[in-house]
Amino acid sequence: MKRNGCFHPSVALAILILGFIGLMFSGAEVLRAELDPAAIQQDIQTFFDRLAMAFDKKDIAGIVQTAMPDASLQSLDGSSMTLEQWKTAAEEEFPTVQDLHSLFIVETAKVVGDQATVTYTETHRYELIKEPGQRCESLSRWRADLLKTPEGWRIKSFAQLDGQILRDGKPAEAGTLPKTL
Numbered sequence: 001m002k003r004n005g006c007f008h009p010s011v012a013l014a015i016l017i018l019g020f021i022g023l024m025f026s027g028a029e030v031l032r033a034e035l036d037p038a039a040i041q042q043d044i045q046t047f048f049d050r051l052a053m054a055f056d057k058k059d060i061a062g063i064v065q066t067a068m069p070d071a072s073l074q075s076l077d078g079s080s081m082t083l084e085q086w087k088t089a090a091e092e093e094f095p096t097v098q099d100l101h102s103l104f105i106v107e108t109a110k111v112v113g114d115q116a117t118v119t120y121t122e123t124h125r126y127e128l129i130k131e132p133g134q135r136c137e138s139l140s141r142w143r144a145d146l147l148k149t150p151e152g153w154r155i156k157s158f159a160q161l162d163g164q165i166l167r168d169g170k171p172a173e174a175g176t177l178p179k180t181l
Contacts, residue, residue, distance in 0.1 A: 037109075037111075040109060040111050040116075041106060041109045043153070044106055044109045044116060044118055044146070044153060045105075045106045047066070047146075047152065047153040048104035048105075048106055048120060049104065050066070051063065051066050051104055052102040052103055052104045053102075054066070055100065055102035055124065055181070056100050056101060056102050058094040058095075058097075058100065060087060060090050060091060060094060063090070064083060064087055066153075066154060066155055067083050067154060067155040067156075068083075068147065068154050068155065068156050069083065070082075070083070070156075071083045071154075071155055071156055071157055071158070072157050072158070073086055073157075073158040073159075073160075074157070074158065074159040074160065075160050075179075076140075076160045076161075076162065076163055086180060089179060089180045090180040093178035093179070093180045093181070094178075094180070095129075096128060096129055096130065096178065097126040097127065097128060097129065097136075097178060097181070098126065098127050098128075098129050098132075099125075099126055099127050100124060100125070100126040100181075101124070101125045101126070102122070102123065102124045102125075103121075103122075103123045104120055104121070104122050104123075105120060105121045106118055106119075106120045107119045107120055107121065107141075114147060114148040114149075115145065115146065115147055115148070116145070116146040116148070116153070117143065117144075117145055117146075118143070118144045118145075118146060119141065119142070119143050119144075119161070120141070120142055120144065121139070121140070121141050121142075122138075122139075122140050122141070122142055123137065123138070123139055123140075124137070124138040124181040125137050126181065128177070134167060134168055135167075135168055135169075136165065136166065136167050136168075136172065136177055137165070137166040137169075138163070138164075138165050138166075138177070138178075138181045139163060139164050139165075139166070140160055140161075140162065140163030140164075141160070141161040141162045141163065142158055142159065142160055142161060143158075143159045143161055144156075144157065144158050144159075145157045165177050
């Protein structure tokens with residue numbers, strides 16, 4: 001196997017070939033993930049799964065980190081909110097809810113280079129602390145523009161496409177439930 005403290009040339013060549021093959025397969029996996037639409041959609045879904053977990057934990061800082069600092073949110077009624085305005089509202093509203101369960105499901109993801117336009121559904125189920133036992137649900141559909149950064153996907157803008165808020169399965173009166181969920 002070793003001759004004069006070194007590997008035999010045929011063993012050394014075999015090690016180099018196996019190492020090269022390993023690099024090819026790992027490089028091919030990275031390339032596949034970058035080119036395969038299903039892999040890209042799964043990557044974006046994973047991003048939204050982490051976002052849902054941050055909502056469940058009411059981790060406002062974690063949620064804010066998923067967006068670009070200049071991100072904006074456009075509501076169904078046409079009103080707009082900066083990320084900083086959303087953060088301020090969330091700091092007021094999140095302490096009023098408990099038993100929060102969130103789910104984000106990517107419907108479509110169109111990727112061009114390092115940018116993506118995504119449509120997704122967003123569901124939040126929760127109780128208001130002041131009204132225990134009364135289940136609330138926010139159901140909405142959004143379009144988001146994302147940017148792939150060295151840290152991963154980040155949201156540049158959100159636009160609500162439709163939505164409804166329910167209290168015990170019935171439409172809730174406008175303004176009676178948190179607008180950040």
